[in-house]
Amino acid sequence: LQGWGREGDTLAVMEEMGKLGVDTSMTLGDRDFALCAHRASRLAAGERLSSITTDLASRFGIDDVTLIPASDDPIETHVQVDDGSWLDFQTYFVDRGHADAVSAIAFHGTVEADPAPGVIEAIDAADIVVIAPSNPPLSIWPILAIDPIAALIGAHPRVAAVSPLFAGKPVKGPADAVMAGIGLAEGTEGILEAYDGLIDVLFIDSGDRADVTRAATSETDLVAANTWLDEDNGPRFAAMLLEYMAR
Amino acid sequence: LQGWGREGDTLAVMEEMGKLGVDTSMTLGDRDFALCAHRASRLAAGERLSSITTDLASRFGIDDVTLIPASDDPIETHVQVDDGSWLDFQTYFVDRGHADAVSAIAFHGTVEADPAPGVIEAIDAADIVVIAPSNPPLSIWPILAIDPIAALIGAHPRVAAVSPLFAGKPVKGPADAVMAGIGLAEGTEGILEAYDGLIDVLFIDSGDRADVTRAATSETDLVAANTWLDEDNGPRFAAMLLEYMAR
Numbered sequence: 001l002q003g004w005g006r007e008g009d010t011l012a013v014m015e016e017m018g019k020l021g022v023d024t025s026m027t028l029g030d031r032d033f034a035l036c037a038h039r040a041s042r043l044a045a046g047e048r049l050s051s052i053t054t055d056l057a058s059r060f061g062i063d064d065v066t067l068i069p070a071s072d073d074p075i076e077t078h079v080q081v082d083d084g085s086w087l088d089f090q091t092y093f094v095d096r097g098h099a100d101a102v103s104a105i106a107f108h109g110t111v112e113a114d115p116a117p118g119v120i121e122a123i124d125a126a127d128i129v130v131i132a133p134s135n136p137p138l139s140i141w142p143i144l145a146i147d148p149i150a151a152l153i154g155a156h157p158r159v160a161a162v163s164p165l166f167a168g169k170p171v172k173g174p175a176d177a178v179m180a181g182i183g184l185a186e187g188t189e190g191i192l193e194a195y196d197g198l199i200d201v202l203f204i205d206s207g208d209r210a211d212v213t214r215a216a217t218s219e220t221d222l223v224a225a226n227t228w229l230d231e232d233n234g235p236r237f238a239a240m241l242l243e244y245m246a247r
Numbered sequence: 248l249q250g251w252g253r254e255g256d257t258l259a260v261m262e263e264m265g266k267l268g269v270d271t272s273m274t275l276g277d278r279d280f281a282l283c284a285h286r287a288s289r290l291a292a293g294e295r296l297s298s299i300t301t302d303l304a305s306r307f308g309i310d311d312v313t314l315i316p317a318s319d320d321p322i323e324t325h326v327q328v329d330d331g332s333w334l335d336f337q338t339y340f341v342d343r344g345h346a347d348a349v350s351a352i353a354f355h356g357t358v359e360a361d362p363a364p365g366v367i368e369a370i371d372a373a374d375i376v377v378i379a380p381s382n383p384p385l386s387i388w389p390i391l392a393i394d395p396i397a398a399l400i401g402a403h404p405r406v407a408a409v410s411p412l413f414a415g416k417p418v419k420g421p422a423d424a425v426m427a428g429i430g431l432a433e434g435t436e437g438i439l440e441a442y443d444g445l446i447d448v449l450f451i452d453s454g455d456r457a458d459v460t461r462a463a464t465s466e467t468d469l470v471a472a473n474t475w476l477d478e479d480n481g482p483r484f485a486a487m488l489l490e491y492m493a494r
Binding site: 009010012013014016017019020021022030031033034035037038055056059 | 256257259260261263264266267268269277278280281282284285302303306
């Protein structure tokens with residue numbers, strides 16, 4: 001499972017860059033590369049990420065939802081590995097293939113970072129906030145590290161998260177290893193710790209249904225369901241989640 | 248005749264960029280784009296153009312000749328058009344399709360620019376200097392605008408140029424129009440004016456052989472030959488030129 005990219009994309013740029021001596025271990029398809037190069041060029045020209053994102057979403061025909069990045073300001077993830085040294089995220093994840101044991105995580109730039117235009121308003125106006133199934137420390141915490149966003153989500157009455165784990169393991173990536181390395185509990189309990197004080201309901205996979213009784217806390221409901229989000233089950237799961245949260 | 252690009256290159260990046268709203272009237276193939284993006288990234292990291300060029304030439308298997316850019320410093324071409332305003336070269340040539348009448352040309356940065364490492368030594372050591380068939384004001388003058396290069400070529404005993412004109416017209420591009428616009432004579436005579444004081448022999452196409460007597464000067468030999476440089480005739484012409492210059 002590669003986990004990124006565009007269906008049917010070609011690899012002419014990567015193949016050529018490989019011949020020119022570029023490290024192409026992080027493969028990007030031609031259409032993906034075009035998008036990244038285009039976005040980088042607009043960022044370099046001073047345009048805000050949120051403005052670029054709005055334009056690109058519209059060009060991709062995404063008109064029925066509003067897509068906003070957490071911030072227009074740069075936020076960097078750094079991890080501490082077994083020998084005590086700190087690596088920036090790209091080095092840890094891409095160059096070294098997330099093979100190092102992680103003992104701590106730090107986010108740089110969060111104090112200076114403001115939520116992007118529309119983020120606060122969107123959370124304020126939302127009937128339900130849903131945290132998608134992703135790596136809590138590496139993918140969701142960088143967003144929650146922006147104080148006004150975490151404060152607003154913590155105060156929101158209906159926040160759901162979807163666990164990225166299936167029998168304690170993510171579909172891909174190092175979520176379970178990173179969570180253990182930084183001292184979170186295993187499995188569903190670790191997800192609850194990662195989102196402590198923020199969420200009202202945690203959706204976990206049916207295969208982990210034993211956790212519903214074992215890990216339940218007074219503050220957070222646990223709901224077991226089929227959380228495998230492919231084209232068939234994704235819409236079904238989303239409808240169920242919305243119905244549950246609307247109670 | 249497109250005049251640039253790699254044989255059999257694909258257009259995935261340009262097609263995607265077009266969908267993202269980028270002006271793709273200057274088409275670059277995927278392999279071409281990969282090369283340009285790679286070179287731009289190395290330049291941005293502070294590497295010198297001459298060092299990048301040496302590396303890329305070697306990766307393309309060009310081992311039998313030494314390829315050196317004129318300078319590692321930026322030199323910009325600007326043209327004055329009919330309404331008196333000045334346009335940078337990309338705007339004039341690419342965005343506006345070299346449709347404007349040009350009345351003057353200026354090169355910015357030439358005073359600060361040094362010849363790249365090896366350029367002076369290469370001209371010094373050369374038995375023969377050959378100026379390839381190209382647009383004299385727009386493509387060759389930016390090189391000659393670097394004083395030490397022009398001085399060295401002017402003092403060299405055996406300098407040949409190949410006229411880019413066939414019956415007074417270039418194969419493509421605005422050479423004849425630009426030359427007329429800035430006050431050079433038409434045809435072979437204009438090429439001689441453009442290279443005044445620099446060259447010893449001018450090779451012109453057989454179709455223009457009447458110019459050998461008409462435009463000949465005391466300082467410059469004119470030689471008429473088949474100057475159409477395709478895969479068949481290119482090596483034949485080069486061998487003839489070398490033989491002529493070695494007299």
